[in-house]
Amino acid sequence: AQRVTQPEKLLSVFKGAPVELKCNYSYSGSPELFWYVQYSRQRLQLLLRHISRESIKGFTADLNKGETSFHLKKPFAQEEDSAMYYCALSEGNTGGFKTIFGAGTRLFVKA
């Protein structure tokens, strides 16, 4: 069955330290992977997509099909990065882009 696993519920780092939010998935086809972010009192918003291979707000994520992982990384964390992060897997356009979300990781960046 399709599944997205985020093993850490909470991740706490100091400002300026590197941060890595882990995401593993299980999917039989070719998945499209995403990271979404929810800042305090704001709506969920798309952070980045694996297919675009872009860096957003200093974050990057590489799809590793061998390890079925899509970890989110940032070399130097900032206090404004504190938020809830969700890894998500889209099943593709088989009648709508149904998306499975992980349980989320709360990132707390300490001053």
Added chain:
Amino acid sequence: NAGVTQTPKFQVLKTGQSMTLQCAQDMNHNSMYWYRQDPGMGLRLIYYSASEGTTDKGEVPNGYNVSRLNKREFSLRLESAAPSQTSVYFCASSDLGHQGTNYGYTFGSGTRLTVV
């Protein structure tokens, strides 16, 4: 450009009451979705509508019904609310991008529902 608009933002219901959550998008997206968000469980898909005129069950459809009223609007109805339906509900929309790829979801601001 409002994006995805949900109403109401907050609601308290008594067990057995019914209500409808409204969602509208102004981005001309074909697909719309309803998710519920519970602590430690992430977002779980309740129902979705791949295109106007179609609706399908998601992971947790029991106790809910939906209506895709037109391309813009997708409502979620609780016919007889139960405490287990206490949650935050999110509506989202999406569309095909270049070469049929998924550009990701645009979310509404959520509805916090409490059933007592």
